[in-house]
Amino acid sequence: MIAYRLLTEEDTAAFCHKVTEALSQGWILYGDPAYAFDEASGKLRCAQAVTKEVAGDYSPDIKLGQL
Numbered sequence: 251m252i253a254y255r256l257l258t259e260e261d262t263a264a265f266c267h268k269v270t271e272a273l274s275q276g277w278i279l280y281g282d283p284a285y286a287f288d289e290a291s292g293k294l295r296c297a298q299a300v301t302k303e304v305a306g307d308y309s310p311d312i313k314l315g316q317l
Contacts, residue, residue, distance in 0.1 A: 253302045254280070255314050261285065261294040269298050275317075277302045 257272060259265035273279070277300035284297045304317050 251304055251306060251308050253304050253312070253314055253317050254299065255301075256297055256299050258295060258297045260288075260291075261296050265296045265298075269300070272300050275302075 255272070255277065257265075257268050259268055269279075280299040280301045286295050286297075287293075288295050302317055
């Protein structure tokens, strides 16, 4: 099965660390990063999709962050 996650965070070093951690755990970048201005907080937010091939079948109970 191929697992999918969308990592999001404010445009700070925390976002880069989140993506770097996922890559170090075997996740692979999927597509380009995206940016959007969050009017409610007045800050820029980032998003990056990642995928990872894992054994087993899909279940909505899977904790994607723990794969």
